Amino acid sequence: MAFLNLYRSSQKLANQIGVQAILPDQIQADEKLPVIWLFHGLGDNGTTWQRKTNIEQLVGQQRLAVIMPDMARSFYTNMAYGGAYWDYLTEELMPQMRHYLPLSAAPQDNYLVGNSMGGYGALKLAFTYPEKFRAVAAISPVVDLSVVPSIMPDYQAVFDAEGITAPANQLWVLAQQADLGKLQQLQWYHAIGDDDFMKQPNDQFNQFLTSDLGLHVTYHTGAGNHDWTYWNQQIEQVLRWLPLEQQKGHNK
16 A cells, blocks of 8 residues: 655645545556545544554555545634634545545545544534445544533634534534435444443434434444544454445446
């Protein structure tokens, strides 16, 4: 696999920002690769998955790309006092990565994966644009923003004083506003460790997804905390779960 460390100027952020990419060593001229959009959590950056897990080895035999953007402390949101990270992700980064690199834009070839804050981002993107993806995997996601002030002293830079409770930022609301038929076409994976401080809200959120929305969710619980020991284990589980069928050549 080839590992790329890209830096580019972002108009949305008015700044230079990096993005990490893993690609096969050899790519055919007409090939369009399936893509895992892999999102990091609070306090980390776009290099984290490559530094703290064996993601390169795990995807080494797969013909796919892994794109790991740097989303800072944004909660995958247009910050109240900071960068327009949601616009950067959806309007700039994703389409431009498909321009620079041989990435498939077909929904069946695009997968969302994230941990903690990145799990929130993956779910938010899936609820907002379910027609653009095939599967989403949220590992230890922040599903209840009421916990954010206790873990993020600068949370008002993102949410201001009222954004924590604003409906536009609530995953529950975004899910209810989405096209249910499109949500049901997605494949869902949700994992939380038994010792995670967010275990109860995740249990409740999974109940909402399955009972209220009727989604078929693979919900994985068991030994684990809110840390990289658990996330390193889970990324292996997720990669086994993802419906990666690119070897069949349907994406050329």
